Amino acid sequence: MLLTTLLASALALTTQPLRPALSLIPKPVSVTQVSGAFVLDEKVTIGTDVASRPAAQLLSGWLKATTGRETKVGGRGSISLKVNPALTNLGSEGYQLEVSSKGVGLSAPKYAGIVNGLQTFRQLWPTGKAPQFTLPAVRIEDQPTFAWRGMMLDVSRYFMDKAYVLHFLDIMAAHKLNVLHLHLIDDAGWRVEIKKYPKLTQIGGFRGEGAAREGGFYTQADIKEMVAYATARNITIVPEIELPAHTLSAVCAYPWLACTGKQHTMPTVHFISDDLYCAGKSTTWAFLKDVFDELCALFPSQYIHIGGDEAQYSKWRACPDCQKKKAELGLADEKALQGWMTREVEGMLAKKGKRILGWNEILRCGVSTTAGIMAWNDAKAAGDAARGGNPVVVALTTRCYFDMQQSKLRGELPGAGWSNPVTLQNAYDWDPMPTNLDAAQQKNILGVQGCLWTDMFLHKPEIKKPSPAAYCDYYLLPRAAALAEVAWTPQAQRRFPDFTERMKRQYVRYTDSGWNFRLPLPELTHSGDTVTATCPIEGGTVRYTTDGTDPTASSPELKGTVTVARFEDLKAITLAPDGKRTSLIFETLTPTNPFKQYGTKLGEWKSGKVGDRKAIPVDFDVSKLISGNGTYQITFVYTSGRERLDIDKVEVFRNTETLALATDRHHGFTGGATKDNVYTLKLEGFDPSASYTLRAHIYGDEGSDSNGVVLIKKVN
Structure with missing residues (x-):
């Protein structure tokens, strides 16, 4: 009898339907799956209080896109949205979500929590479209780790139109990112209408002439x-609104804003101008007040970002007005003058109920403890600022700069080359909270922010195809998901393997939404020549070759485990469920010599030993590598540093002769993106007793922090 009962119990357990795995991004703080399910069909209505009604309208729109029908908003509703101020334990953005067979209840202390809860609710839906679907029963209680979960979009260096900004906001909202830092002003463009100064957009909003003219701006509407x-x-x-540097677009429109008053034209290439707003002229201050008057009326945000980075003081040093102001104030140097200017702007904005935020350079200029600091290229600045009482947003280049390439793999889209790639794991595996802060100082860390700069459209115009929007999406996704989880989920609950597992469904959601994204490579492990493959996207497949050709959508499918003749010959790609989107190629590299295909190493270039935005000659002894008459290829391969390497010319000299034996003069570069980085030299009149020197004319595109390897190969 007992055995029969046990067997019956075991059978009952094995026949219970398995609860579906939840793939929620960012991972909630507390999730409890319970028995039951809710059927979302044509009978469903949305009940809402007044405070939640805008969110209810969003939900109705999402349901129509998924089911194809309208969902009534109002009344009691089987889906209930309610702001409950008594839920103080959830903070300002937390929520409680309960799904059962009877309905869906979402409550939060504020509207922000309702919106965040709805994003989680959406991720309980199956992917694709259907007139009705079943949701798992679940209880979720959730709130973010950081209050500031931001993304910066650079619309100055390349103008992204209003439609794309709205699209970008949708992507942010889906990841519970809650601050869009809009980089409106830079040397390359002024993008916001200021009615008192129309030339800011008439002149500063466009560049180029004739058919090459491009640009745009946002009206106040x-x-x-x-x-x-x-x-x-x-x-x-x-x-x-950048100041005092990165302001050439304003100076082009109104030359009297700068120290010299010289008329400039809008640049068609990216560079950092040394023209600054003149700190000593009263007209500059009248201009800034007028601009901020109009700006503050448009943006209800607590913070106004005032830039403050990369100021070059040469024009201030030569300016009588700036020097007079510096002397009047008893300031030691121009950095202190920038600090004074920053404090004056902070006071101006404080009268309008606003606070300032600036890049970490302003911290070293002598700012107040109420000025916000955005740490980008100085990780130490985040901790220093927090200990000093300043509010801090962490946006480090090595973790948060999403204009950096996502890998160095063959075929990767070009990106910024002045720093190492920011992989998905780089963007995920870190803690924005600086070490050695006490509890009070930790509260000064507002949060974390990703940055998407667009100067690559100036460096490489060809990447505008198929569209700048598709390029920006590709660089944003999936790294925005990693950023979202860093900002939302407690550090102790985050694990990268768990994240990538949950991302398998997220990629399908991206496809359903029509968003471009970088599809990950397949995950391959091997024991000898036995290979096991895991596909990183739900419903996708892994395709492979072993004959040296690149795999395509029609290549054989690698299911589970296969045995190949040599693992080193295997190449593989991820193929998305639609059969169209593919990843880059997984292929093995020879660890002992990753540059073997380029020949023999002849030397290296080092940080600080190349030109800074202007070529300088760097010599290499190649006496032992020139073996006779023939054609030699010289290849430059970037390995690390903030800047890519640009090459203008390569020459070979014999002994101490001043006339080059061979020269290849063309512009190439390597680092992040690579173009024309191979130089061909044809040598005649070889003398085995002579010494030979290779001279490269090289420089970093935005500085001199670049490292890499130079290789030589005789091709005939």
Whole structure:
């Protein structure tokens, strides 16, 4: 009898339907799956209080896109949205979500929590479209780790239109990112209408002539529409108005803003201008007040970003007005003058109820403890600022700069080359909280932010195809998901393997939404020549070859485990469920000599030993590598550093002769993106007793922090 009962119990357990795995991004703080399910069909209505109604309208729109039908909003509703101020334990953005067979209940202390809860609720839905679907029963209680979960979009260096900004806001909202830092002003463009100064956009909003003319700007009506769209999705737009540097677009429009008054034209290539707003002229201050008057009326955000980075003081040193102001104030140097200017702007904005935020350079200029610091190229600045009482947003280049390439793999889209790639794991495996902060100082860390710069469209115009929007999406996704989890989920609950497992369904959601993204490579492990493959996207496959050709969508499928003749010959790709999107190629590299295909190493270039935006000659002894008459290829391969390496010319000299034996003069570069980095030299009149020197004319594109390897190969 006992055995029969046990067997019956075991049988009952084995026949219970398995609860579906939840793939939620970012991972909630507390999730409890319970028995039961909710059927979302044509009978469903959305009940809402007044405070939650904008979110209810969003939900209705999402349901229509998924089911193809309208869902009634109002009344009691089988889906209930309610703001409950008594839920103080959830903070300002937390929520409680309960799904059962009776319905869906979502409550939060504030509207922000309702929006965040709805994003989680959406991720309980199956992928694809269907007139009705079943949701697992679940209880979720959740709130973010950091209050500031931001993304910066650079619309100055390359103008992204209003439609793309709205699209970008949708991507942010889906990841519970709640601050859009809009980089509106830079040397390359002024993008916001200021009615008192129309030339800012008439001149500063465009560059180039004739058919090459490009640019644009947002009208004040556009800004209001973008702000309203963001607000409904729990996103605050923080505008950036750079000062004192990165202001050439304003100076082109109104030359009297700079020290010299010289007329400039809008640049068609990216560079950092040494023209600054003149700190000593009263007209500069009248201009800034007028601009901020209009700007503050457009943006309800608490913070205004004022830039403050990369100021070169040569024009201030030569300016009588700036020097007079420095003497009047008893300031030691121009850095102190920038500090004074920053404090004056902070005071100006404080009268309008605003606070300032600036890049970490302003911390070293002598700013107040109320000035916000955005740490980008100085990790130490985040801790120093927090200990000093300043509010801090962490946006480090090595973790958060999403214009960096996502790998150095063959075929990777070009990106910024002045720093190492920011892989998905780089973007995920870190803690924004600096070490050695006490509890009070930790509260000064507002949060974390990703940055997507667009100067690559100036460096490499060809990447505008198929569209700048597709390029930006590719660089944003999936790294925005990693950023979202860093910002939301407690550090102790985050593990990269678990994250990549949950991302398998997230990639399908990206496809359903029509968003471009970087599809990961397949995960391959091997024991000898036995290979096991795991596909990183739900419903996708792994395709492979072993004959040296690159795999395509029609290559054989690698299911589970296969045995190949040599693992080193295997190449593989991920193929998405639609059969169209593929990843880059997994292929093995020879660890002992990753540069073997380029020949023999003849030397290296080092950080600080190359030109800074201007070529200088760097010599290499190649006496032992020139073996006779013939054609030699010289290849430059970047390995690390903030800047890519640009090459203008390569020459070979014999002994101490001043006339080159061979020269290849063309512009190439390597680092992140690579183009024309191979130089061909044809040598005649070889003398085995002579010495030979290779001279490369090289420089970093935005500085001199670049490292790499130079290789030589005789091709005939």
